[in-house]
Each structure stands twice: as C-alpha cells, then as structure tokens.
Amino acid sequence: MVCRVKPANASHVFRALADPTRRAIFEELTRQGEQTVHALTRYAGVSQPAVSKHLTVLKRAKLVRHRREGRETHYRAQADALAPMVDWLNLYGAFWRDRFDRLEELLERMDS
C-alpha cells in the first residue's frame, strides 16, 4: 500500500529538502547546472558557512555531487536521487484514490 518504498530512503531525501534554503539551493542547481559555493552563496543570501552546511546535508542525501578545482568547489544536482520521493508520492496518490473509492461506497451504505 504505502510502503513498498523503504521509509528510510525517502526520509533522507525529504528531510534534506525540508529546509526552504536547501530546497532553493537544490532547485538553483537543477536550473543552472554546476555552480561554485561562491555563486550559491550569492544566490542564497546567507553566509558561506551556512551554505556549506546545507550542501553537506544535500550531499549526504546524495542530492548533489561535488568536485574540487583549485580553490573552488563545484556542486551539481543529482536529480536521480529524487526517485524515492517520487515513488513515495505516487504510492500515496494510489493510496488516497483507493480510500476515496471506499469512502464513496461507505456513503452509499450510510442512512443519512
């Protein structure tokens, strides 16, 4: 029903994206492609240490990958990592549609 996806997998992704700033950083990376930490800091409007912290959380959830070039670290989005989240949403979509059908049947059976 709602659980063919292992909750822990989806949970990492959801939690990483639960923060609005992290969501914004991730979206920016999906829109613009690879970005340096400096560029992301300018975009996000928070301090560089804060951005680095957010990137670490995104990295742990495998939502971004990084590479070093000289003094700069470049990040890029890994949209594939969203798959558990998409599966989860699809499963819940099917779950609720099924419940709506059952609700409809119940309403037919009820007196008033």
Add this chain to the structure above:
Amino acid sequence: MSNPAETPRSLVIERVFPHPPEKLWRALTEGPLLAQWMMNNDFQPVVGRKFQFRADPMPNWNGVVDCEVLIVDPLQRLSYNWGVGDADSGLQWVVLWTLTPADGGTHVRMEQSGFRPDQQAAYQGANYGWQKFIGNLEQVLGGGAI
C-alpha cells in the same frame, strides 16, 4: 530567491460526492465510520488529541500511523499530522481535508504535505514551500517521470 510565477501544487486528491457535507463530516470524524474506509483508529475530533491509524503490518512498515489532530472546523476543515516510522528515520506529513458544498453534493479535497517536525509553528510557510517544490518536481525530472 522565490519565483511567484511558479504554480503551487501538492499531493491533492479531490472528488465531488453526491451527499451533503453533514454526511461527509460523519464519515471523516466518527471513528467506527472512519474505520470502514480508512483504517482502524482511535480518532476523536478534538484538537490536540493524539491517535493512531492501524493496518496490518507489512515489510518496511509496522502498520501504524501516528497522528495528532490539528484543526477541527465542523463541516468545513479537518487536519491531522500523519507520522510513519520512528522519530529519527520516519516521515512526517500533514493531512488536510476541506469540504465545500457543491451542486448536488459536497466537494472533498484532501491535501497531504510534508513539513519538518521541529517547524510546526511555521507550518503554513513550510507547507507553501512544499507545494511549490512538489509542483516543480515534474520540471526537475524533465517531465513525464512523475
């Protein structure tokens, strides 16, 4: 940082039932009726009430949904938290039911959205962000995948 042109969306299921709102409200809030179409439960329509939905356990899920009533607005709105799994690795959601009288019946809207457990106070803001993000998922994945 935000783009107001993006359309907010989230996991929303809607349907018009040919029954009055009073009947829908009973089906949504009376435990024994709720059990007939949702799951076994100890629900009571009281804000702050903690309750559980229980289904048969299955792989990756013990069959329990931990909930807390957030909104009880008779005949109009009902909302509860929806927690699956343990506090550390589990998932937290908010389920919001909205009933609106419609031609010949009731329009029922169910919205399920995610939020950070430690951000309940900022729930409205977090909720908006999620809707927007889920709406953008399709684009992020290049469309078609969702």
